[in-house]
Amino acid sequence: MSKYDQLKKEAYDANMQLPKLGLVLFTFGNVSVVDRANQVFAIKPSGVPYEELSPEKMVIVDFDANVIEGALRPSSDTKTHAVLYKHWTSIGSIVHTHSTYATAWAQAQRDIPIFGTTHADHTTAFIPCAPPMSDEMIKGDYETETGFQILNCFKEKALDPVETEMMLVGNHAPFTWGKNAHKAVYNAAVLEEVARMAYLTLQINPQAPVLKDALIKKHFERKHGPDSYYGQ
Amino acid sequence: MSKYDQLKKEAYDANMQLPKLGLVLFTFGNVSVVDRANQVFAIKPSGVPYEELSPEKMVIVDFDANVIEGALRPSSDTKTHAVLYKHWTSIGSIVHTHSTYATAWAQAQRDIPIFGTTHADHTTAFIPCAPPMSDEMIKGDYETETGFQILNCFKEKALDPVETEMMLVGNHAPFTWGKNAHKAVYNAAVLEEVARMAYLTLQINPQAPVLKDALIKKHFERKHGPDSYYGQ
Amino acid sequence: MSKYDQLKKEAYDANMQLPKLGLVLFTFGNVSVVDRANQVFAIKPSGVPYEELSPEKMVIVDFDANVIEGALRPSSDTKTHAVLYKHWTSIGSIVHTHSTYATAWAQAQRDIPIFGTTHADHTTAFIPCAPPMSDEMIKGDYETETGFQILNCFKEKALDPVETEMMLVGNHAPFTWGKNAHKAVYNAAVLEEVARMAYLTLQINPQAPVLKDALIKKHFERKHGPDSYYGQ
Amino acid sequence: MSKYDQLKKEAYDANMQLPKLGLVLFTFGNVSVVDRANQVFAIKPSGVPYEELSPEKMVIVDFDANVIEGALRPSSDTKTHAVLYKHWTSIGSIVHTHSTYATAWAQAQRDIPIFGTTHADHTTAFIPCAPPMSDEMIKGDYETETGFQILNCFKEKALDPVETEMMLVGNHAPFTWGKNAHKAVYNAAVLEEVARMAYLTLQINPQAPVLKDALIKKHFERKHGPDSYYGQ
Numbered sequence A, B, C, D: 001m002s003k004y005d006q007l008k009k010e011a012y013d014a015n016m017q018l019p020k021l022g023l024v025l026f027t028f029g030n031v032s033v034v035d036r037a038n039q040v041f042a043i044k045p046s047g048v049p050y051e052e053l054s055p056e057k058m059v060i061v062d063f064d065a066n067v068i069e070g071a072l073r074p075s076s077d078t079k080t081h082a083v084l085y086k087h088w089t090s091i092g093s094i095v096h097t098h099s100t101y102a103t104a105w106a107q108a109q110r111d112i113p114i115f116g117t118t119h120a121d122h123t124t125a126f127i128p129c130a131p132p133m134s135d136e137m138i139k140g141d142y143e144t145e146t147g148f149q150i151l152n153c154f155k156e157k158a159l160d161p162v163e164t165e166m167m168l169v170g171n172h173a174p175f176t177w178g179k180n181a182h183k184a185v186y187n188a189a190v191l192e193e194v195a196r197m198a199y200l201t202l203q204i205n206p207q208a209p210v211l212k213d214a215l216i217k218k219h220f221e222r223k224h225g226p227d228s229y230y231g232q
Helices: A005-020 A078-087 A100-108 A135-139 A142-156 A181-204 A213-224 B005-020 B078-087 B100-108 B135-139 B142-156 B181-204 B213-224 C005-020 C078-087 C100-108 C135-139 C142-156 C181-204 C213-224 D005-020 D078-087 D100-108 D135-139 D142-156 D181-204 D213-224
Strands: A029-035 A040-043 A059-062 A067-069 A093-097 A166-169 A174-178 B029-035 B040-043 B059-062 B067-069 B093-097 B166-169 B174-178 C029-035 C040-043 C059-062 C067-069 C093-097 C166-169 C174-178 D029-035 D040-043 D059-062 D067-069 D093-097 D166-169 D174-178
Touching: A005 A029, A005 A040, A005 A093, A005 A181, A029 A078, A029 A181, A040 A078, A059 A078, A078 A093, A078 A142, A078 A174, A093 A181, A100 A166, A100 A174, A100 A181, A100 D181, A135 A142, A135 D213, A142 A166, A166 A181, A174 A181, A181 B100, A181 B181, A181 D181, A213 B135, B005 B029, B005 B040, B005 B093, B005 B181, B029 B078, B029 B181, B040 B078, B059 B078, B078 B093, B078 B142, B078 B174, B093 B181, B100 B166, B100 B174, B100 B181, B135 B142, B142 B166, B166 B181, B174 B181, B181 C100, B181 C181, B213 C135, C005 C029, C005 C040, C005 C093, C005 C181, C029 C078, C029 C181, C040 C078, C059 C078, C078 C093, C078 C142, C078 C174, C093 C181, C100 C166, C100 C174, C100 C181, C135 C142, C142 C166, C166 C181, C174 C181, C181 D100, C181 D181, C213 D135, D005 D029, D005 D040, D005 D093, D005 D181, D029 D078, D029 D181, D040 D078, D059 D078, D078 D093, D078 D142, D078 D174, D093 D181, D100 D166, D100 D174, D100 D181, D135 D142, D142 D166, D166 D181, D174 D181
Parallel strands: none
Antiparallel strands: A029 A040, A029 A093, A040 A059, A059 A067, A093 A174, A166 A174, B029 B040, B029 B093, B040 B059, B059 B067, B093 B174, B166 B174, C029 C040, C029 C093, C040 C059, C059 C067, C093 C174, C166 C174, D029 D040, D029 D093, D040 D059, D059 D067, D093 D174, D166 D174
16 A cells, blocks of 8 residues: 555556557557655656556656655656656646657657647647757756756747647657646647648648638637637 | 437437547547437537447537537537538538548648549549638637538539538538438548548659549449449 | 358358458448359349348359349449459459559559569569540440450550459559459458558659569569469 | 477467567568577468467478478578578577568668667667669579578678667568567567658658767667666
């Protein structure tokens, strides 16, 4: 028994959604879930196949990436998660995958343009792609610097992590987040589909225009504005 | 017990076909089925995951989109369905999805050219893509205007909704319909496949010619003309 | 009981392979199997969904496309099958699908170039694409003329239907065949994969060279020559 | 009972992973596993469908490709495996597939550029594509020469088979290997995904830059260097 059993269970359930949604090959992904009261988060252990995971194997880590509880080494991306939880105080869960289409956009080092309402239902912005890091950042504390690269990308583009819950790390792969694990995993699947549709759109019409401002605003407010009328 | 139990069951069964056919991610789609005698239709509730649906959760709505029966809020696209049922008096069911390839063509704002007999078996026309709406329409009663955008697109292109049972709303996604729910869902899957084949055709041969008139006519009449000889 | 029970069973089993192999959407395909002694073949009934098929529903037809046995109308493509059985006396089974990638090449009206050994393992030739028919042929006995279009395509390109067991009807879709139903269905799946690989090859390198003659010959003979050493 | 029962079981299990991972159509692939003490390896029999395989059907072959034990003919690619085991003394298992995207790159005769960390996690090099063989090599002992073509490709590019465990034979298809069967099969799946991502990257941005040296080094060392910190 541990006071983090519920948190571990949530992190376990969310991690197990990734292979079900076709978002990971082997161990190429991880989900963490935060406990704001105790300033810790539960995250997948490093390199453990999904079929061998169990709630007990989740690792509890604080916001400086120190292991608080757990027999296994946490995900190699743990420091990136820690930086994001520390600085973005409203997010409840983070997902990292190497899902195919989102990763291809990250490798192409391009923001994903907003071509349709599927995209606008989730954010009014292009999905931002952070540029590759400087050699100093890479050679230094790489995973911590990846976290700062994400923070800087949002600062420079004046994006709000509550309104845009997904992004690409250039040459690497996507990160998504949300108020809870369900939303963060949902966003990972939505990003992959938006990335796929944008890719196809450009293949069909390289001059495809981006969405009109009025339509961007309308669709986002339908789902997220004060007068939203989507859902129950 | 309700006099709409059978209608709700039909709408439920048809909605459940969408994830089975790979046409929806999460809640990105909905099916409605009409009861012409009572001037109402049953439609999916808004934002409810498919695995949580049941026949009782379907919402009964009249042609002005007023809820007649049901505890849940109907799909946010309900007014679009209502406009189509009101004006196209021969259709029995409507499907809206964000299926990947059809949505990519909608985002590319291009009609789908008729490149082969798979397409001609279902309509003699290019699959029309309605242009994005004016800002006034978007800011106004958006979903109702979407219905009129569809009607206007068919009027301007002189298309008959009985002969062409599928279309794309530019920047948004596809709508299909049919005399009953089975046919409307069938059309949604056919449109996705036709969209995918047309995309691939253009990648293989950007100068691919469209189908000859004689072949268009032949294939459509094989399935739909007075001397049709397809099926039992 | 009928003397064609075994033939019907073979045709049924082969038809049921098409959806399992992902080669058909709904009823977009059919398999026939010949009985050379009795000069008839068993073929799928027209427009019947695969999940409703049974061996008894197969239709027995002669080489002039007359129904010999069976309560249902045979596939609308029956006359095409009949022409091929009549003129190509060594083939034992025919498959017609609208499989996605092969159909895209047919719509693009391009032969599939021989880019690799996956292709060469099955034929030394480009997969031929017959040109669209003349308006007279289309308006006439269309399905019979489709059969002649296939025969003419092989004659003009000096291809042997025993060595090349697959082709594309321009603007329409693929036909494959073989000495028996197993081989004909196998060829349908191989063609779809070869078509997909050739499409991707051209996307990666539009100047991709075709296979060297020595390699074409080597791979085909490994599997099919007098000194073949593939298989048991 | 045979002293190779365990080896056969390992080879059988590994072969059965190929269809599960979507890496083979029909019999288009094979896995072998080596026993260094006895200088033999177990390999799939030629042309036997995966569903009919069993551990007993695996064939035991020495490094000159002589059958040591087994009633069936070994894979037609056996001599290629033999050459690699003989010359690369540290590898424990070899996988050959015709997986779609990797084969498309092989047909395009292009090395796969290193576009992202998914690739760099597994090798610091472009995935090499060996050029097509000379006509003499093809007409000679083809499968043995294929092995030498692979060895020469690594020699010319100064690649180490312990650091780069995957490659493409031009116009043919991929080969991967590893210290054991699990790793070799894992590499076959990783290569297919890396090939797919690289293809998509070039479609999205034909000028996509390759990964910075610092990032290549960092990611590879995270997983494989002396201070690696990935996994348990």
